[in-house]
Amino acid sequence: EDYLKAENNLPLYSFLLYFIYRIVPYGEQFVLLPSIIGSVLGVLFLGLTARKLKGNTFGIIVVALGSASNSLLWQAAWEARCYGLVFFFSAVSLYFFVLKSLQDETMYRVLFAIVCFFFMWTHWFASLVVVVYGVADLLMILSKRICWKNIFCYILGGCTLLLWMIAVFMNRNFTESDFWAVSPDWKNTVWTVLSLLSGRRL
Secondary structure: OHHHHOOOOOOHHHHHHHHHHHHOOOOHHHHOHHHHHHHHHHHHHHHHHHHHHHOHHHHHHHHHHHHOOHHHHHHHHOOOOOHHHHHHHHHHHHHHHHHHHHHOOHHHHHHHHHHHHHHHOOOOOHHHHHHHHHHHHHHHHHOOOOOHHHHHHHHHHHHHHHHHHHHHHHHOOOOHHHOOOOOOOHHHHHHHHHHHOOOOOO
């Protein structure tokens, strides 16, 4: 009920944290376990994806870059917020998207669909990433590189998220100020990139 009326993000992270909060020892570092584990495993899956596409050396480079990201460490891994989980599911979804695109097997399609479902239930912006996957799949289907069954990967997450969106809009009045007070301009883009690069202008 709170998520329908007050919160902006989707409830998967809080649902997971609800149980972790009741079983781990007292202390903030234990409440951060989902974020820390999600961030570490996300870097691992990015490395596996890079290795699948370009070999071992490229995979090691990607793991090194991911492990050195200040944004990932301090804004995803070390906060009791959903971003560590978002990063994890984005990395895993990319991994299975690559596998199903290269091999087009039913097992990879099913795993991709399950990961996309959980990914879409972590943050609203995750659905934008999944839409990009869908467009890429559509282009590959039209060019006959993969079979049409890949469309089914998006039904579970898409339908359940649509029902949630309807429930949210029926229970809450949104205004633009719920998201940000001032619309960002081009200068904000530059600062965002610098932030993601941990201030390393070079």
